[in-house]
Amino acid sequence: CMTNCPTLIVTVGLPARGKTYISKKLTRYLNWIGVPTKEFNVGDYRRECLKIYKSFEFFRPDNEEGVKIRRQCAMSALNDVRQYLSVEGGQVAVFDATNTTRDRRGTIMKFAEQNGFKVFFVESVCEDPEVIAQNIVQVKLENPDYMNCSSEEAIEDFMERIKCYETSYQPLDEDLDSDVSYIKIMDVGRRYLVNRVVDHIQSRIVYYLMNIHITPRSIYLCRHGESDLNIKGRIGGDSGLSGRGKEFAKRLRNFLEEQNIKDLKIWTSQMKRTIQTAECLGVPYEQWKSLNEIDAGVCEEMMYEEIQEHFPLEFALRDQDKYRYRYPKGESYEDLVQRLEPVIMELERQENVLVICHQAIMRCLLAYFLDKTSHELPYLKCPLHTVLKLTPVAYGCKVESVYLGVESVNTHRDRPENVNVQRSTEDALQTVPAHL
Amino acid sequence: MSSTQRDSGASTNSTEAKKTDPRWNEKKCSWASYMTNSPTMIVMIGLPARGKTYMSKKLTRYLNWIGVPTKVFNLGVYRREAVRAYKSYDFFRHDNEEAMKIRKQCALVALQDVRVYLTEEGGQIAVFDATNTTRERRDLIQAFVKENGFKVFFVESVCDDPDVIAANILEVKVSSPDYPEKHRERVMEDFLKRIECYKVTYQLLDPDDYDKDLSFIKVINVGQRFLVNRVQDYIQSKIVYYLMNIHVHSHSIYLCRHGESNHNVEGRIGGDSELSPRGKQFAHALRDFIDENKLSDLKVWTSQLRRTIQTAEELGVPYEQWKILNEIDAGVCEEMTYQMIQDSFPEEFALRDQDKYHYRYPGGESYQDLVQRLEPVIMELERQGNVLVICHQAVMRCLLAYFLDKGADDLPYMKCPLHTVLKLTPVAYGCKVEMFYLNVEAVNTHRDRPLGKNPRDSALIHRRNSYTPLSSYDQVKRPRLYSAGNQPWLPLAPTPSALMPETLQSQARTGGSCLSPCAKESTLMAAKKLVAVFASE
Numbered sequence: 001c002m003t004n005c006p007t008l009i010v011t012v013g014l015p016a017r018g019k020t021y022i023s024k025k026l027t028r029y030l031n032w033i034g035v036p037t038k039e040f041n042v043g044d045y046r047r048e049c050l051k052i053y054k055s056f057e058f059f060r061p062d063n064e065e066g067v068k069i070r071r072q073c074a075m076s077a078l079n080d081v082r083q084y085l086s087v088e089g090g091q092v093a094v095f096d097a098t099n100t101t102r103d104r105r106g107t108i109m110k111f112a113e114q115n116g117f118k119v120f121f122v123e124s125v126c127e128d129p130e131v132i133a134q135n136i137v138q139v140k141l142e143n144p145d146y147m148n149c150s151s152e153e154a155i156e157d158f159m160e161r162i163k164c165y166e167t168s169y170q171p172l173d174e175d176l177d178s179d180v181s182y183i184k185i186m187d188v189g190r191r192y193l194v195n196r197v198v199d200h201i202q203s204r205i206v207y208y209l210m211n212i213h214i215t216p217r218s219i220y221l222c223r224h225g226e227s228d229l230n231i232k233g234r235i236g237g238d239s240g241l242s243g244r245g246k247e248f249a250k251r252l253r254n255f256l257e258e259q260n261i262k263d264l265k266i267w268t269s270q271m272k273r274t275i276q277t278a279e280c281l282g283v284p285y286e287q288w289k290s291l292n293e294i295d296a297g298v299c300e301e302m303m304y305e306e307i308q309e310h311f312p313l314e315f316a317l318r319d320q321d322k323y324r325y326r327y328p329k330g331e332s333y334e335d336l337v338q339r340l341e342p343v344i345m346e347l348e349r350q351e352n353v354l355v356i357c358h359q360a361i362m363r364c365l366l367a368y369f370l371d372k373t374s375h376e377l378p379y380l381k382c383p384l385h386t387v388l389k390l391t392p393v394a395y396g397c398k399v400e401s402v403y404l405g406v407e408s409v410n411t412h413r414d415r416p417e418n419v420n421v422q423r424s425t426e427d428a429l430q431t432v433p434a435h436l
Numbered sequence: 437m438s439s440t441q442r443d444s445g446a447s448t449n450s451t452e453a454k455k456t457d458p459r460w461n462e463k464k465c466s467w468a469s470y471m472t473n474s475p476t477m478i479v480m481i482g483l484p485a486r487g488k489t490y491m492s493k494k495l496t497r498y499l500n501w502i503g504v505p506t507k508v509f510n511l512g513v514y515r516r517e518a519v520r521a522y523k524s525y526d527f528f529r530h531d532n533e534e535a536m537k538i539r540k541q542c543a544l545v546a547l548q549d550v551r552v553y554l555t556e557e558g559g560q561i562a563v564f565d566a567t568n569t570t571r572e573r574r575d576l577i578q579a580f581v582k583e584n585g586f587k588v589f590f591v592e593s594v595c596d597d598p599d600v601i602a603a604n605i606l607e608v609k610v611s612s613p614d615y616p617e618k619h620r621e622r623v624m625e626d627f628l629k630r631i632e633c634y635k636v637t638y639q640l641l642d643p644d645d646y647d648k649d650l651s652f653i654k655v656i657n658v659g660q661r662f663l664v665n666r667v668q669d670y671i672q673s674k675i676v677y678y679l680m681n682i683h684v685h686s687h688s689i690y691l692c693r694h695g696e697s698n699h700n701v702e703g704r705i706g707g708d709s710e711l712s713p714r715g716k717q718f719a720h721a722l723r724d725f726i727d728e729n730k731l732s733d734l735k736v737w738t739s740q741l742r743r744t745i746q747t748a749e750e751l752g753v754p755y756e757q758w759k760i761l762n763e764i765d766a767g768v769c770e771e772m773t774y775q776m777i778q779d780s781f782p783e784e785f786a787l788r789d790q791d792k793y794h795y796r797y798p799g800g801e802s803y804q805d806l807v808q809r810l811e812p813v814i815m816e817l818e819r820q821g822n823v824l825v826i827c828h829q830a831v832m833r834c835l836l837a838y839f840l841d842k843g844a845d846d847l848p849y850m851k852c853p854l855h856t857v858l859k860l861t862p863v864a865y866g867c868k869v870e871m872f873y874l875n876v877e878a879v880n881t882h883r884d885r886p887l888g889k890n891p892r893d894s895a896l897i898h899r900r901n902s903y904t905p906l907s908s909y910d911q912v913k914r915p916r917l918y919s920a921g922n923q924p925w926l927p928l929a930p931t932p933s934a935l936m937p938e939t940l941q942s943q944a945r946t947g948g949s950c951l952s953p954c955a956k957e958s959t960l961m962a963a964k965k966l967v968a969v970f971a972s973e
Contacts, residue, residue, distance in 0.1 A: 174661070178661075190665070190666055191643060191663070191664065191665045191666070192662070192663070192664040192665075193661070193662070193663050193664075194661065194662040194663075194664065194680065195660070195661045195662075196660060196661070197680065200816065200819060203677075203680065203681060203819065206680065207673075207677045207680075210664065210667065210673060210676065210677075211673055289805065289808065329708075335759055338759065338760075339809075346670065349670060349673065
């Protein structure tokens with residue numbers, strides 16, 4: 001997007017309201033769609049400063065020493081924000097702290113104005129004691145602050161900590177803050193109040209925040225069964241399943257039955273090999289064109305050896321920057337990410353989903369869930385006949401890899417050592433996997 | 437070939453699964469409509485002149501364009517049929533018993549039509565456009581919805597800015613059938629009194645108590661603020677996103693194609709060729725056009741193909757490239773002339789003429805696919821101010837169809853000539869179109885709908901799943917209870933005749949004779965691909 005001003009996203013809310021969860025998820029999403037974003041957690045700065053956490057007393061509003069240190073930490077974080085947005089080329093910074101007083105928010109807005117940043121507040125309001133308790137158990141107990149106490153002690157201390165903030169909490173107000181751009185998230189997304197969205201990036205952020213949820217679920221990612229072109233070592237095309245591919249589909253059916261997944265949705269691309277795989281499952285599925293494999297343009301249905309023979313320059317350029325490289329008349333990984341964004345948005349909305357897709361697609365989706373960079377993305381390992389089960393936990397994602405025991409060719413090509421355009425054929429084909 | 441292909445369109449296995457498989461049911465489901473299981477009723481809420489009809493119509497146009505069959509049911513229309521002559525605001529007084537009876541009766545009739553549309557006519561979303569300002573009325577609607585197993589989503593528009601309200605009244609109420617003499621002051625006076633009648637009994641949505649379990653969005657002061665409660669599903673989330681991106685500030689959208697390209701001159705479709713000399717001239721003319729019109733803060737968008745980029749380069753202003761604005765992919769037919777296509781793939785050529793909208797080039801795209809890929813562009817155009825989009829013929833047709841509410845039948849035959857800029861300005865409930873031909877000659881690339889009856893063969897190849905945008909007017913009409921004729925009451929924005937498909941014109945032969953097909957690598961590869969597709973069926 002052509003927004004010139006960087007944006008400063010500021011979280012607002014009492015402890016254990018999901019601010020860090022939202023910050024991290026938002027940062028991951030924005031980076032994945034190509035907007036350089038970084039989060040700045042003031043709690044981390046405080047832990048740097050105050051090596052040892054003793055108790056909630058530190059957060060008492062009448063603890064002058066504590067108040068001073070906390071303000072210093074906030075300033076230090078803001079300085080790093082300035083560095084990131086003005087000097088290092090970042091576009092969005094997420095300032096993750098309680099920011100519960102109008103005074104503190106005023107300071108931040110002034111800072112933003114001085115530096116030419118736009119500000120967007122994300123407030124999380126929640127009074128459901130169960131949600132708060134679950135939050136504490138899931139993320140606070142693992143927190144370095146509570147490394148050396150029992151769970152009960154930790155919970156007790158944390159509840160006191162929350163109380164320290166409650167008296168001075170000034171939530172964003174419809175009237176007093178009517179000129180401020182913000183979204184107020186209430187009760188984990190049951191209700192939203194959105195005020196003065198001014199540009200594209202804020203509108204995207206709002207749309208994203210309105211689609212995420214915290215209901216426990218799992219996402220299953222796998223590729224189609226081995227295809228005829230896979231066996232021949234050819235890329236792209238629209239071939240059907242090989243014998244072994246069909247066997248995989250059957251095993252996949254058994255696997256799903258064993259897992260006994262509640263209300264599982266199944267998605268495929270619009271290419272034969274994924275559709276044939278899904279057909280064997282005997283349950284309804286939905287086809288997405290956006291899940292189609294990367295278009296290799298003039299190289300469609302070629303073997304790597306043939307690409308090296310006909311397009312050695314292209315082959316080398318691809319190895320130099322596999323993420324941005326676009327096949328002539330085809331696509332790049334970067335293009336893929338753009339076309340997969342609606343799929344990601346819909347995955348966020350859904351609960352249990354199985355996505356049967358393709359190698360490059362699966363790499364892009366995996367990179368989103370596991371927060372991989374554009375350098376790592378094109379080399380993520382996504383072998384055939386293996387199901388990845390992703391389960392969101394705490395601030396990240398647990399991954400379980402299940403190989404369904406049906407042999408297949410390997411289609412993974414590592415980055416060769418020599419990516420020079422003058423390299424020999426031998427060097428170019430160094431990492432090509434075996435095929436017929 | 438056609439019938440077997442249709443059967444094996446999805447797979448060659450499990451015919452059993454096919455019978456029970458919901459993908460094979462009769463409804464031509466769009467991707468977006470697939471995501472809604474039960475039909476949804478969108479219920480507008482708000483005092484008069486709060487933009488309810490504006491939002492209803494715009495939302496309906498958008499939903500139909502992305503392929504979700506949607507229709508507006510405007511209660512005012514029903515009321516005007518029941519009470520032929522509108523006398524004054526007295527009709528709307530809440531103590532006018534006779535009138536209250538009539539108004540309730542109209543609501544019930546409208547709800548019946550909603551039921552028929554959603555259960556028998558294949559509709560998926562019905563927009564119930566009325567004030568719906570009392571809890572009593574909303575409870576009635578909720579009972580109806582529950583009885584029929586529909587979902588319901590409320591859209592409330594709240595506005596207390598008197599300038600906005602006055603502007604609304606002037607723009608749309610003055611020309612309403614209720615006020616034939618159009619005397620401004622009288623209209624304004626009567627209408628403001630009408631609003632007062634409603635204010636007496638207006639019960640706003642109460643998110644904290646009475647209405648906390650309802651799904652709704654409250655739009656406050658024309659989008660300055662939104663309150664969103666309990667979004668249930670994908671389509672509601674898309675509706676919310678759309679409503680949050682539209683605005684009422686005046687702006688204009690300029691659509692044009694790239695300057696004439698070398699391929700255009702040769703009569704070739706697709707490809708990535710450069711501008712011809714006349715194309716370059718057009719780019720200069722475009723630059724002058726922009727300067728003359730002093731367009732402040734004009735954003736310029738192009739595709740990622742050379743010909744649009746080269747056009748934009750001449751303008752000397754920053755521009756953004758969108759891959760999704762690239763021309764329709766003609767697959768195996770890329771870079772061929774129509775003659776070559778007819779020679780090499782005569783069946784494909786014929787199939788395309790049968791149903792140009794759904795037809796997908798082997799290895800390429802259909803107009804349907806284009807619509808799906810252009811959706812983010814539409815959303816962004818709604819957000820922006822003044823934008824100039826330099827794109828391609830098929831792409832421009834899709835964008836135009838969105839703004840002018842054209843359906844799948846008309847879309848592929850809309851006229852988008854080279855070297856002509858279309859200026860679209862939203863007015864009232866529609867869009868004003870002005871055409872500017874920039875006086876640089878170019879070839880004509882338009883191919884009309886072929887003559888003669890094309891049997892709508894049900895065995896049309898559906899290569900893969902795809903969907904249809906309907907226009908808001910492509911609905912199955914049903915005779916109303918007490919009046920004949922279905923004339924829309926509000927005047928439509930007239931479409932310039934130059935844009936309407938001329939069915940009486942003979943097929944235009946694209947200029948430039950190409951001798952023997954050049955053995956370009958791409959064409960060779962493409963031919964190989966086509967063989968591969970058929971061989972494996």
